[in-house]
Structure formats: C-alpha cells, structure tokens
Amino acid sequence: MEGTTRLEAFSDGVFAIAATLLVLEIGVDSGTRDLDSALLHLWPSYLAYATSFITIGIIWMNHHNCVDTMRRADRPLLFLNLLLLMTVAFLPFPTKLVAQHLNKPGESAAVYAYAATFVVMAVIYNIWWRYARGHRRLIADDVPDTRIRAISRAFDPGPPIYAITFGVAFISPLASVFLTFAIAAFYLPSAALFERGGEPG
C-alpha cells in the first residue's frame, strides 16, 4: 500500500498549502484612510475565502475516503491525481478575482472564472474516481461494493451542481458565489462524509 501513502503525502501537502495560501488574497490598500469601513467592504474577500477553504477541506476528506479503498495506485491514477492537484492549487487565483471584483467592474468575468474552476475540478475528480473504481481496477479486495457505490453517489452530483453555479453566474454573479458557498457549507459536508455513519475515522 506504499504507493497510496506517497500519493496521500504529496496530495495532503498541496491541499493544506493551497487552503492556507488563500488568505494572501485578502488585502486592504495601504493608503486606506477609513479602515473600519474598508474592512466591512471586504466582505466579498471573506465570502470567497470561506467558500474556497471549506471546499478544499471537503475535497481533502473525500480524497482520503477514496484512497482508503484502493489497494494500489497506477500510472494513469497518479497522473489524474496530478491534474486534480494542479486545479486545486490554481484555486487561490480565481478566489482572488472574486475577492477583488465581486460587486465591482469585472464581476462577471471573475465569477465565470471561479465557477469554471469548480466545474473543471469536479470533472477531473470524477474521472479520477471513475478510473479507480472501474472494474474495481484499483479497489482493494476487502472493500464491499456497497461502500464503492456510496462514494460514487456522493461524487456523481458534483459536475452537474457546479455546472448550475456556472449557469447561475450568467444571471447573477453574486447569487452564483453564494450558491457555491452554500454547497460548501451545507451540501458537501453531508455528502463528503457519507456512508460511514458518523464514524469517518
């Protein structure tokens, strides 16, 4: 199982660093005169920070749950994993765009970029998991099919849900970001921690 240990160590590192770098996107112009009101007007930064941080945290929990079912990693899985990490590590950039442009000029483009990153992330994550579970290619023998199906049920809605947030961005960028936050705060935790009935440990 050493191969998945290595996979997890590098992935954990990237997840933790990407999440922690998000804070660098929050900033006030150094020449600000009225800091009180400037801090209040930063609410899009706080919203984007919380949304991206919680999403990365949930992806991390999910990732462990999945890798936990695998008896080994192979070439395509490692490469798909690298693509997934590349997308997660990219997230601080569109997060910064949303933080700086929400409720300001450029709002639409910023939110399209943000929503598109989530769509790509969900699609790559789905392919990664489908590859691993297909024909139980990389699944350990002692993992029951019910557990694999439970994980898949949590994964399947990802791409369509984020496609909807992308669509909503065309109507209201603000609503799209709030929807992405709501997914992170309410839907993902319940879906991500699926199946193990209160004992994901």
Add this chain to the structure above:
Amino acid sequence: MEGTTRLEAFSDGVFAIAATLLVLEIGVDSGTRDLDSALLHLWPSYLAYATSFITIGIIWMNHHNCVDTMRRADRPLLFLNLLLLMTVAFLPFPTKLVAQHLNKPGESAAVYAYAATFVVMAVIYNIWWRYARGHRRLIADDVPDTRIRAISRAFDPGPPIYAITFGVAFISPLASVFLTFAIAAFYLPSAALFERGGEPG
C-alpha cells in the same frame, strides 16, 4: 485511530504553513531612504509576528494533546476542526493589519479585527473540545477523567481572556496587543503544556 491520524496531518500542515506565512506581512517600502530607522519603526510588525507565531505554536501543541485522548473522529468533529483551521489560517490577515496600522491611523479597527479573530478562534476551539469530551463521546476508554478535566481547565479561560483583550482594545489598542502577546508568551505555554508534568512527550 487512523481517522485521527488524517485529522492531525492536515491540521499540522495548516498550522505550520499559517505560522510561516506570517513573515510575509513584514515589509519595508522599497523606496525607503533610511533603512536603519525604518527597521526600528517596524516594531509593531515584530510584535504582531511574535504574538501570532507563538499563539499558533501553542494551539498546535494543545491540538495534539487533545487529539491524543480521542479514540476516533466523527463528522461534526471534522467539520468543527475545519472551522478552527479556517480561523487559524485567517490569522495572517489581521496580523498584517496590526503590523501596518499600530500607532498609526486605523489602529483601532486593526486591533478590533485582531482581537476578534482570537475570540472566534478561542470559541471554536472550545466548542470543538467540548463536543469531543461531552459524555466522553470521542474519548478513548483508557484516558482517565482527570486528564480530560485537566485539559478542560486549560481551555475554559480562553474565550473570557480573549474577550478581555477585545474589551481593552476600546481603551487602548496598543495595550490590547501587548496583552495578547503576554498571554502567548507567559500564560499559554504554562496552560497549554498542562497536566503532563514536564513530560508532554
């Protein structure tokens, strides 16, 4: 116990990265003519850096001591942990505010934000621990009640103490930051390393 291993790996990563990112907040304008005096005038940055770094270090030690008593993690604990990490990873932002505004315009707002972050952190940390120890929900069987009570005694003063630093900020922002530093340097180490009588290893 695998669940708590995963919990600790991600948490350790976020603690270490958040602490190390603090240094990025310290900066001198590139056009500075008199660097000697500029470096001396940076003392609020050094104070804020040391205060936040030591606090994160203590939180990290405490976190291990607590997780060490748990036999498993469950859904709510993982989600509360994510909220705790989100607050710790946010700390570099108010630290930067204090570094840039202490003894300058905007001082009050910066210190309110700093103190408020510590209050939120202490409250979430308390809820996290209360959830785990309630009815010995997640506590391992071989951990004596005396150890749990000793940890709780160290946790309980957190929210009121940081509420006081928040209150002091209304009278004197500078005093509030010095008080937060003193808590990190003197109170927390003794409280955090509680109970094990010189052998936290």
Add this chain to the structure above:
Amino acid sequence: MEGTTRLEAFSDGVFAIAATLLVLEIGVDSGTRDLDSALLHLWPSYLAYATSFITIGIIWMNHHNCVDTMRRADRPLLFLNLLLLMTVAFLPFPTKLVAQHLNKPGESAAVYAYAATFVVMAVIYNIWWRYARGHRRLIADDVPDTRIRAISRAFDPGPPIYAITFGVAFISPLASVFLTFAIAAFYLPSAALFERGGEPG
C-alpha cells in the same frame, strides 16, 4: 532506512510547497478595466503554471522511485539533494518571468532563465542519481540491477532534452516554452513512471 525517511519528508515538503506557490505568480493588475480580455491575455501565465507544476510533480514521483531503491543516505547525497531542492524551490521565479514576459518585451531573457533553470535541475538530478547508483554505493542489496538500469535510462535523456529547449529559445522563445510543456505533459509521465509496468505503487 530512517535516513531516507527524513530525506523524503523534507523533500516532499519542498516539492509540494514549490508547486503550490506557483499560483502566486498569476495576477491581473488591480486597475484592469476589461477583465474578460485580461484573463484571456494571461495565457502565458497558465502555460507556465501548468508546465512548472507538472514538471515538479513528475520530479517528485521520480524522486520517490529512486529513494525507494536506496538502503541509506550519506553526506554527499544529502548535500546534492539540498542543491536539487534549492533549484526546484527556485522555479517559481523563472516561471513568473515567463508568465510576465512571454509575447512581450524581455521575452528572450525570461525564457533563457526558465530553460536554464530546467537544465541545471536536470544536471543536478542526474549527478544525484549517478552518485547513489555508482558502484551500487547506496543501493539496497535486494534491488536488481535491471531496476537501476531502467531508472537510469529514464534519467539520462534529461540534460540533453533540456539543453535542446534552451537552444530552441534562441530561435523562438515561445516554441521553447511549448516544448518544455510538451515534455512535461507527454514525455516525462511515461519516462518517470517507467519500469514498474503500471504498478508504481
């Protein structure tokens, strides 16, 4: 084998952090009016990000495969490893140069610096591996010569390939960067995951 565990922990940390820091190089001027077109004109940033990220990911996989064959580390290996990490951790800087100057003034200098960094990285990596495998100096007894030779076959083309990308930069900087991307996306994965026939785990 404790010595190689320590070697891997620090190396993994540096690889993961260097890869994740790459995103900080991507940025839009805060005063941008037309964010849509600004995001499209950032394509050199996306290209440089993907190229460097995938290359670091592959180096990380390779590094594990190599260390896996060693029974111990010694002084010169640790120092060569430190030089390798220093070059990998430097990569975000030339990546930023390419992101900011490709298709703009300064393009040649930026791409020379980028290609030169890859040449230095490939050369140090080769020396590191040649030192370890020379006279089977650090190779564990149970590792067959065929495995060592297979790894070496994957390593040997590194320096000449990157020398070519450096040479191409004199004719066309843009072509040089695309070639480096192609190596990362197509050649390296197949070479890096060599030998273990789909079971690098």
Add this chain to the structure above:
Amino acid sequence: MEGTTRLEAFSDGVFAIAATLLVLEIGVDSGTRDLDSALLHLWPSYLAYATSFITIGIIWMNHHNCVDTMRRADRPLLFLNLLLLMTVAFLPFPTKLVAQHLNKPGESAAVYAYAATFVVMAVIYNIWWRYARGHRRLIADDVPDTRIRAISRAFDPGPPIYAITFGVAFISPLASVFLTFAIAAFYLPSAALFERGGEPG
C-alpha cells in the same frame, strides 16, 4: 518517543516552508525595460537565496540528528523549539532586505539585520541543545556520551562564528554576506553531518 515525532513533524513543516518561501523575495520590477541586465543585477538576490536556503537545510539536518538522541521532549524544550522555529521562519524577511539593498543604499542596515538574525538563531539553537543534553536530561539511555560530545563540538562554534559575520558587517557588508554564504556552503555541511562518518542515514 511519540513526543519527539510531533516535535519533528511541526519543525520539518516550518523548515521546508521557510526555505521555499525564500524565492518570493526574488523579483524584478514589472516595468523593467532591459530584462537581461536586470536579471544579472539581481545577483544579491541569488546570493541571499542560496545562503539562507542552504543554512535552513543544514539546520534541518542538524535538528534531526539532535532529536534522534532524545528519549522524550519536555515543556522547556518545546518552548525553546518554538522560539527556534520563530527565528527560522523570520529569516525570509532579512533575506529580502539583503536581496534588495546589497550594493545599494541601506546596505549596512540590511546586512546588520541579516547577520543579527543568524546570531540569534545560533544562540537559541545552542541553548535548545544545551538544555536537552545537560545532565543528559532528555537523552536516551542507549546514546553514548561520545555521540553527544560530537554533536556539541559541531554546535559550539555557531554563536562565535556568526558573531564574527556580524562584526565583519561593520567593515564590509558585502564581505559579511559572502562569509555567511561560505559558512553555509563549506563549513556547515561538514560540521552538520559530523560524527556519523558518512552514514548519517
């Protein structure tokens, strides 16, 4: 020995992150016209980067060698360790000062700050080790005195050597930085990897 495992995990994280953050200090003004010559004039950045990176790498190796001799950690050791990490994590700031001011106005102040950081680091590191080895307080029973003395022989010259680089800074800041580099590149590796005769693994 679990206590020292925790000590090492957090320390390794801070060492790896601090070293990798150093690259963020290297930068060219975005409005640079002649990038070729700008990259050549950045040599103080490269020098400062290499000096700090190698020094952190050596400190990391030393730290493992020391912790390896300990049977447990106790309160004062953990707190001294936190102070050591706080100094190491601070290093990117004076490194940036040297990178930006060497051979320019402010050179003296920048190099004083740089050299002073190394002095403080060496002193705290010495106190940390002296505390652990005093009366064999934290040393494991099976570690021979000869090994402890060998480590101490490598530690003792640290503070006076860096005191000299600090002194040299008053005569020639440039010479002080080169001396610090020479210590990192030539003296430290041989001293740090002491005692185990080519087999630090």
